[in-house]
Amino acid sequence: MPPHVSADHPAAQPPGRGPVDALISQTRRLRGDVDAVRRDTQSDGSNPRERWQRALCDLALHQLNDLDEHLAQLRDGPSAASPAPAAAPADRAAAPASRTGALLSRVGSAEWNLLTDEASWSGELYQILGRDPAAAPLTLDELPALVLDEDRPMLTSMVTHCLVDAKPIDGEFRIVRPDGEVRTVHMMGEPVLDSDGSTASMWAVLRDVSELRRSQHALSETRDSLQRDRHHAQTEHRLAVELQEAVLPPWRGSLRLPHQGPRTLDLAARYLPSSTSALIGGDWYDALELANGDTLLSVGDLTGHGVAVTSGMATLLGAVRGMAMAGTQPGQLMSWLNQLLDATVQPALGSAVCCRYRPDTRTLTWAQAGHPAPLLFRDGTGHRLNAPDGVLLGATSGAVYAQAEESLRVGDLLLLHTDGLVPRHSRTDSVHRLLDLAPRFGGAHSAQDCVRLVVEEFGESERADDACVLVARVMS
Structure with missing residues (x-):
């Protein structure tokens, strides 16, 4: 995908490979340490505190996986965003178990040219949305067709504010993939201005945050469970003290x-x-x-x-x-x-x-x-x-x-x-x-x-x- 150029900000060049490789190594070492802690917190699920600790570890692992992939994309440059080849029939039987893991917080990019009505997607975005890489990318008018009905007004509002008011995009919505799976996508973007200051195109990066949000939801549930248990314990203690003092x-x-x-x-x-x-x-x-x-x-x-x-x-x-x-x-x-x-x-x-x-x-x-x-x-x-x-x-x-x-x-x-x-x-x-x-x-x-x-x-x-x-x- 060609680099995005605006009238105000030239395209940034990727940093050297050495520092990024060092960051990747540190991230992977830390991920191994967190995974070891996660395995140590495994239980039968009956203890709310242990469930909360495990949810925190899962959340940290998802975020470290994200960081690893983002650093790898930063190191390898735009060429890494080319469409991935379709899986051979022999490989598709083994794919379902790992497909969700492969989609963890991947980042894709897109650009919509308002002057030519052309759209350009990275290969990662095709994978995130579950689209055939051989198919033409969706236009801005066609994109809402992938979004859940209740989230379409949000997407429409973000795009309108970006194109009309030149405001940056930052929001989340849920999409339905062709296989029926619902995923949560975080979209960030900006208008690309023409020399006269008008909006010539819009570019955006889209990140699959489904697993991250699921982990955050599990963390919130276990935190609420802990608070309920703590309140129950405090209430029980107070009642026991009052009963004992009465007897x-x-x-x-x-x-x-x-x-x-x-x-x-x-x-x-x-x-x-x-x-x-x-x-x-x-x-x-x-x-x-x-x-x-x-x-x-x-x-x-x-x-x-x-x-x-x-x-x-x-x-x-x-x-x-x-x-x-x-x-x-x-x-x-x-x-x-x-x-x-x-x-x-x-x-x-x-x-x-x-x-x-x-x-x-x-x-x-x-x-x-x-x-x-x-x-x-x-x-x-x-x-x-x-x-x-x-x-x-x-x-x-x-x-x-x-x-x-x-x-x-x-x-x-x-x-x-x-x-x-x-x-x-x-x-x-x-x-x-x-x-x-x-x-x-x-x-x-x-x-x-x-x-x-x-x-x-x-x-x-x-x-x-x-x-x-x-x-x-x-x-x-």
Whole structure:
């Protein structure tokens, strides 16, 4: 195709091959690096962030493919734009798989002479539009026949502004190829002015940007998906926090139970959130004065995170309170909790320890379901109570839970906790680290001071799961 000459700007000459070859080499090295990252991000498509990362890589690869082809055309000059020979019949069977790849963002050019009504197309433009290279190029009046109906006014407006008002062309429209495939074409052009300033012809470059727009659309969809997921996660977190705050005991600081009578427990508790997850778990603590003057103490953990788990925790805690108020002993209470979990629509596992303290005899009756046993601190030392038999809640139908009794003394301190309290340690190691606090507990003035010591020791640790701690101190 002859170079475009305007009255204002002479045709530019292509740069030397050396610098362009160096740019091509750099582009291809970068394309290889991006492709390696793209392969590393392959997944089953279920993770929105991974889909977004892959879409970004696809977009970058398309753009680097474009740059490679454009630099090659710049290096080889106008002769590279000659029409490509038609594929032989033997080659056409293998062509469909690679044809789309061959069309990725190719650039063609055209010139329409208004004085002679002649048109000149490059070979690349024939390929982009799916036209037979042997056919005559379409005139400006015939070109809209290739364009989708809804995009024709846009093309007509761009061409009119270029020819009448001498404005540059810059816009996109969709064309329908003879094989029925719809492609998106980006067109840029300028009027070529005659010596008297009138428009003599119009030239344009047309770029197939179908794959680029498809990648951008996929990127936009995954970005929107990520935003929806982020909003959903934030909403779920807020609901879980609100539900947890509504269910857990509202008291802060120390609490004395029972409210009436000379013999009381000094109580304090704390919920410690996970440091690595934004979702709220199913941990709970509870202290409740019962109708006959006894005190209910319980901690537990329902596996998982999120609103559903927090809702399940609320159900279990409500059941614990209701059955304890009805006089159910800890062992039977655990059996019925197990039946409750076993009957839920969504299978779940939980652990719990439930204690019933009788103040007139200072007797603690307790049962556990796959949960760390309470720790008893007395006279500056501590030990773990011997746990009665009990499997995880929801693990098996018809499980039977034993219960044990412990006689307490004035000054004794009872510590109940969930598994996540001491991060990255086994249950045995966690117990040893808690028992090491015995001398410090001996110097504490209240249950709240003891909870504060636990939080100072373990509260700032990198915690993979949330946790609860409850301390009860026998005052009289």
